[in-house]
Amino acid sequence: MSAIVSVKNLSFSYESTTKKKAVSVENNILEIPEFSINAGEHVFLFGPSGSGKSTLLNILTGLLLPSSGQVKILEQDWSSLKGKTRDAFRANHIGFVFQQLNLIPYLDVLDNILLGAEFGQQNRPKHQLIEQAKQLMNDLQLPESLLLKPARQLSVGQQQRVAIARALIKEPELLIADEPTSALDEANRNAFLKVLFELAEKNNTTLVFVSHDQTLASQFKRVVGIQSINKASKSGE
Numbered sequence: 001m002s003a004i005v006s007v008k009n010l011s012f013s014y015e016s017t018t019k020k021k022a023v024s025v026e027n028n029i030l031e032i033p034e035f036s037i038n039a040g041e042h043v044f045l046f047g048p049s050g051s052g053k054s055t056l057l058n059i060l061t062g063l064l065l066p067s068s069g070q071v072k073i074l075e076q077d078w079s080s081l082k083g084k085t086r087d088a089f090r091a092n093h094i095g096f097v098f099q100q101l102n103l104i105p106y107l108d109v110l111d112n113i114l115l116g117a118e119f120g121q122q123n124r125p126k127h128q129l130i131e132q133a134k135q136l137m138n139d140l141q142l143p144e145s146l147l148l149k150p151a152r153q154l155s156v157g158q159q160q161r162v163a164i165a166r167a168l169i170k171e172p173e174l175l176i177a178d179e180p181t182s183a184l185d186e187a188n189r190n191a192f193l194k195v196l197f198e199l200a201e202k203n204n205t206t207l208v209f210v211s212h213d214q215t216l217a218s219q220f221k222r223v224v225g226i227q228s229i230n231k232a233s234k235s236g237e
């Protein structure tokens with residue numbers, strides 16, 4: 001099985017990028033000797049507040065570069081990509097669903113979904129993207145009649161599904177879901193996970209799902225506590 005994510009000898013500290021002279025001691029947030037995720041895996045990444053989950057996600061997605069070590073996505077080392085190439089690589093290969101869904105409230109559902117393809121592979125004609133948006137709506141059990149409604153008129157559960165459609169329309173190899181269920185009640189949370197798994201399976205998308213809520217862990221085949229891979233957390237706690 002090929003690795004979608006591969007981390008080797010990673011260390012990261014914010015101090016190296018801060019201008020504050022008061023901070024003189026190097027204080028690593030992350031020290032991860034080795035960590036990888038294979039194609040098609042669904043990984044639940046958990047850890048308490050402040051344990052470095054967001055920092056690790058930002059590193060895996062090339063928004064932050066490691067202080068030392070190597071982070072590869074699809075065999076591509078983030079440190080070897082510069083500026084716009086890095087942004088384009090991220091846009092083409094990684095989808096995101098966040099807790100704050102980041103839908104544009106006054107745009108209709110279709111346009112919100114199509115925004116997901118805006119910065120990705122731009123060689124697909126618009127009519128094809130619209131067909132795919134409709135297919136995703138169908139897969140997510142959202143009625144097509146919602147397509148032309150402004151996103152703000154949808155329920156939170158429906159908006160969550162639109163956010164998944166937006167993340168998947170560019171057919172990313174890797175989908176990052178960062179606390180996407182924290183605003184949902186249990187029934188909606190389970191429904192959200194069910195469609196997320198089904199679609200990830202259907203599209204062969206590797207999933208990294210981050211949460212501090214360990215009750216969700218049992219639904220994932222692979223569960224990773226950040227403190228178990230991060231040596232830096234041992235000394236601090």
Ligand SMILES: Nc1ncnc2c1ncn2[C@@H]1O[C@H](COP(=O)(O)OP(=O)(O)OP(=O)(O)O)[C@@H](O)[C@H]1O
Nearest residue numbers: 014015029047048049050051052053054055056212
């Ligand atoms: N931009 C930053 N500059 C300096 N330190 C930061 C910055 N962002 C986060 N940190 C620190 O890095 C550590 C890890 O934070 P991070 O946000 O990655 O944790 P988290 O596990 O995602 O937390 P939460 O679950 O509360 O979102 C914390 O001690 C935090 O204070």
